Amino acid sequence: MTSIDSGVVIDGHRYSGVEVFQVSEQTRELREQVRERYAEAAVRASTGAAASCCGGGCNSEVPDLTGGLYDAAARSSLPAEAVLASLGCGNPVAVAELREGETVLDLGSGGGIDVLLSARRVGPAGRVYGLDMTEEMLALAQANAQQAGAANVDFLKGHIEAIPLPANRVDVIISNCVINLSVDKPAVFAEMFRVLKPGGRLGISDVVAEDQLTVAERAERGEYTACIAGALSFAEYRSGLAEAGFTDIEITPTHEAAENMHSAIVRADKPAGRLTGVVGPAARVRRAG
Ligand SMILES: C[S@@+](CC[C@H](N)C(=O)[O-])C[C@H]1O[C@@H](n2cnc3c(N)ncnc32)[C@H](O)[C@@H]1O
Helix, strand or coil: CCCCCCCEEECCEEEECCCCCCCCHHHHHHHHHHHHHHHHHHHHHHCCCCCCCCCCCCCCCCCCCCCCCCCHHHHHCCCHHHHHCCCCCCCHHHHHCCCCCCEEEEECCCCCHHHHHHHHHHCCCCEEEEEECCHHHHHHHHHHHHHHCCCCEEEEECCCCCCCCCCCCEEEEEEECCHHHCCCHHHHHHHHHHHEEEEEEEEEEEEEECCCCCHHHHHHHCCCCCCCCCCEEHHHHHHHHHHHCCEEEEEEEEEEEECCEEEEEEEEECCCCCCCCCCCHHHHCEEEC
16 A cells, blocks of 8 residues: 555556646635535544535435445445445445456545455455545545555545546546546546556446536535536536547436436446557656656
């Protein structure tokens, strides 16, 4: 396990997240609100309280999005703090059908529940990266990984819009209720495509709106930081992934998150022949040392 500040060494180069993701003042403010909310949730979880901010708990008017999708066996095999910090809206580890030896990236890894579950599935020959922008979450995730004795995990500090990993690196990207929080979703889709190996796949849980809902109607149903107002519609999600180059896109609703809004499973593939050049988006990642 590596520390969040040291980045990660791959093929002899050290990759670390850098603030290269240019945003407007308004967008920066929104992202800061998201960071603050999840920093608070991490602190709550580390003191033994349930940290359900992307769902009920911090605010009783916020719907519970998790749908109870982790079974008892999975929950009991993890540190209590990792379970308490779970803020997702599904179970992407089950969706992604992980195999021994695979390299996995969890976007917005929070307290690390899906990283730890993935680490078990891929075994010692595999590797799991957890990426998050919130220091408090990363600290909690590292403590949880240590307690769980997970040796095949690395936590990275950075933004999902500028992933601090080289191109064509990971077999599978998972994410649990995070992409709706992004202030630049096309950048996230492009970055997911870049870091996946040709033939790689997505197994994501996220909140998705029915196509008829306007952006204003989505905002009426819940806050941006509570994973509702920033949700894409089914059509927007599909076209965003297709524009980034993904194929075999499937978006399947699982349970209601708010009126006409759903927790959903998103699956898609990077075509086998599509090696992404390391020049371009990868140049946004600093190779140090
Ligand atoms: C709703 S929580 C989900 C956490 C975790 N996936 C889970 O299932 O428990 C969202 C997480 O995504 C992180 N996050 C939100 N926006 C992000 C961004 N643009 N880049 C990196 N991390 C982000 C937050 O810090 C938080 O830990």
